[in-house]
Amino acid sequence: MRSHYCGDINTSHLGQEVTLVGWVNRSRDLGGVVFLDLRDREGLVQVVYNPDLKDVFDIASTLRSEFCVQVKGVVNARPDSQVNSQMKTGAIEILGTQLTVINASAPLPLSMDNYQNNSEEQRLKYRYLDLRRPEMAERLIFRAKVTSSVRRFLDSNGFLDIETPILTKATPEGARDYLVPSRTYKGQFFALPQSPQLFKQLLMMSGFDRYYQIVKCFRDEDLRADRQPEFTQIDIETSFMSAEQVMEKTEQMMRGLFQDLLNVDLGEFPRMTYAEAMKRYGSDKPDLRNPLELVDIADLVKDVEFAVFNGPANDVEGRVAALRIPAGASLSRKQIDDYTKYAGIYGAKGLAWMKINDLAAGIEGIQSPVLKFLTESIVNDIINRTGAQTGDIILFGADKANVVAEAMGALRIKAGEDFKLLEGQWRPMWVIDFPMFEKINGGFHAVHHPFTAPRGISAEQLAADPAAAISDAYDMVLNGCELGGGSVRIHNAEMQSTVFGILGIEAEEAQEKFGFLLEALRYGTPPHAGLAFGLDRIIMLMTGASSIRDVMAFPKTTTAACPLTNAPGFANPVQLAELGIAVVEKVKTAE
């Protein structure tokens, strides 16, 4: 029915007769000539109907938005004055000779031109119309190109695409599982996988050596802007490869992706330990476009007569850090109050500050509510260490180390944006050397997951001092977002049991939940390591979309519903009986 896509017509087709199909993006009668913007997935082209072809012109006059039409015509150069350089096809137009209305459209239930006027609910209810917007279509086309590029890379590097089950057992990621009642085993449930973690490890035990899958994962959590009940992972696992080799290979993949799709050379990714990232950026996923850094000053203030400073400075779990914002002395009292409130969201109990109004004026040039607690020598040491200049402000965080990292890390990001300090467009990196465990309420929790191997120590050494253990894990970070993370996995049963023990998983529970893994580890398991990328987030970053919903064809609302199909819905009582379950509580209104 077509000879070309609309968006593909250009001056190389001048004089050719073309047949196009698509949708009426806009149609106007200007001075007795109909100008039709015809749209398909590849773009727009202008078609012109002159009144001298009366029959066709008459049809053209009846067109309304979103009619589906077939157009025949001849490609013509536009007059110089009408060339539209904003438009891919802006140098040409089609002189229409035929026109067929394939399917008319009723008036639209939402605005195509001003989509900001449509509510999120409307956009999702009429998703098939929302997806006609070129911006949305381009994102999904881009997404298809990304997965295609990733697959080509992995296929050509010997990775095998192997499918793992969707109906499976509760997985250990710790988020809430979606459950699926079993009909054969009434009263029992499958779980939808939060990731194929254990299956991909089993595939390594089977000898598949290099596995990948672009796969749906599921978490029944309360949703935020960047969360969806189902999301997509680029899931990778390898045998006989070190952390170093996995990082090299996946970095190469990501570099290729940016080169292919955006024509951007990401260069080599710098590496940074978790400890250094926390120290300098207060975050394990620092945005390196932001030049601001935290500077530790506990040693300078541990003897001051100011409990807010000297308390944390003398506490082994405490931290005192300074953040210099160039030209930040311009902040008003009100703006500083806003920064203080913002830090409060992340647990900071207050926010000390110091303006460097005039460096040459010595202590007279310094303005700070905490100045009275500091000697001139300490002030000078702080200025020297932070490199502060006239016109700068220094913000201080003093608390438990994790609170300082969170609050000052958040302020660093905010100040970077407020003061427009971001440099460069793409700043990828690796964060490595994570601790194996973090202590929450007195118990150890896995920082990565319970199958992650410690680096360079035996099971005995690990058991002796779990808090000190560093894991063989790695996160790929881009512009302050975690693109993916992975680790070398434990490949022997003793180490795995030791880790379960440290995590407080009793032998019986370990057997019940992960018995098959412990058993599998007994039969010549190879060393293996892997990684999982969040595909949706990668597409968001690469397309500049502001919501994960804008890079998925049919997302759910933030209450995990689908206004298009009206899912979820009530079930047939017969089917519930077949499953051996009953509804005991119904939600009364949509939450």
Add this chain to the structure above:
Amino acid sequence: MRSHYCGDINTSHLGQEVTLVGWVNRSRDLGGVVFLDLRDREGLVQVVYNPDLKDVFDIASTLRSEFCVQVKGVVNARPDSQVNSQMKTGAIEILGTQLTVINASAPLPLSMDNYQNNSEEQRLKYRYLDLRRPEMAERLIFRAKVTSSVRRFLDSNGFLDIETPILTKATPEGARDYLVPSRTYKGQFFALPQSPQLFKQLLMMSGFDRYYQIVKCFRDEDLRADRQPEFTQIDIETSFMSAEQVMEKTEQMMRGLFQDLLNVDLGEFPRMTYAEAMKRYGSDKPDLRNPLELVDIADLVKDVEFAVFNGPANDVEGRVAALRIPAGASLSRKQIDDYTKYAGIYGAKGLAWMKINDLAAGIEGIQSPVLKFLTESIVNDIINRTGAQTGDIILFGADKANVVAEAMGALRIKAGEDFKLLEGQWRPMWVIDFPMFEKINGGFHAVHHPFTAPRGISAEQLAADPAAAISDAYDMVLNGCELGGGSVRIHNAEMQSTVFGILGIEAEEAQEKFGFLLEALRYGTPPHAGLAFGLDRIIMLMTGASSIRDVMAFPKTTTAACPLTNAPGFANPVQLAELGIAVVEKVKTAE
């Protein structure tokens, strides 16, 4: 850790030092020399350890099956007498110089050499070991190559890989849905998709023009050997393409696949109408390798004094068909009884037969329990029409047309196998021109699905005589298996409502279930058509696997359970409370 895969070493590597990792497939000490068959996913290679390297030899002597080891050695030509032409690497061996045990293996819980001795349950419980068998590994590697080839074809033909939701609404395929309780909307349920049918149609309405997805689908049905609760579809949809074009494109894809993977040229696929397929083969998915055909003889027997024949012969819904089996006169009375029982499975109430013992002897040479009802002229007409020769047998089916087709179609397949009549290895075809509806218990049911367009008639014409309507649907069939099927879809609301009406779906129910589709059809829906292939079945056929379970990494048992992970399992009561559901009936024993 490796320089090569084991299976890739050949005479081009002679004299090179190689490093290999893999599993001990077998290790034998023959006359003071250890012969180790080392295995990885690409195959086996023989490594030889001589006692002159004592340290290494001593380690080699301790190896047991499925130890994971690293080997260093030099590639050597085998002595002529030891060349193994059955083995890819059979011309060489590795003279081992180093050996490291990476991970030992406990004695195995199942036999790797004689897997027939392992029960299906054992094979699934220790799936990671079962998948180490080269035969299993090759199938999954083959599967990865198939999906990669399919994707390359579709990507390069402008098809976009777009993901559709797994948590969705009950779909209309008619099988039982898997349900997923919603936590936000307590008492309500998502359904897992039986196919992305409606979403792919919506994507066409959005203008994506060419879509594909290799996607998991779910059906909660009682399982047979070739069914699994989750299976994988190559799902395709296009806009502005005719049935003809969709068939051409997907035929090209399948031809490319067989060329790439099996080096087989499938040639052009013949087309056959549903009516002809049922008439000649008693099946809408005939195996064309089987040369046997049904021959209609109602006109010959409508006046005989034998109610079994003249009843169906004079019934507009009846049919009398003959099936000639060359050399079938050798069948014993017992064997004919077995054929009769076999036909009975498919509803036949008996099986009349006629042996042509000696064609030259006239009626004397004919042996048949029904001979007394037939005149010599009728017998001659039957012989002429079926082309029967001396030594053949003719089987007769007389009943309702659908019973005759089923029973005689089944006998045709059985006789083709029993008499080893199959010709050629690969016989693809298209079956087209299906009826729109079939009548079951007085009501119309969609032969394809309710979104299939009729061919060449208006909604009024369809409503006037639904039974006569032919659909614009097509099935791709290979060797008697349906590889995939599809259709042109309805693209206007009036036609869709008419079809719902014929199917007895009340306006209210249609609105409740498919309201969003009817609404979507109002806004300039393009003409669209598509197809879905069963990936698992394609892999089964191409690899010659006898069960769908042998082409999936982690399949379920025939009671939809996973002996490896022990899924399904009991749920946490807290979680059930969060979902607003309760278990009211528990299965007592595994069914």
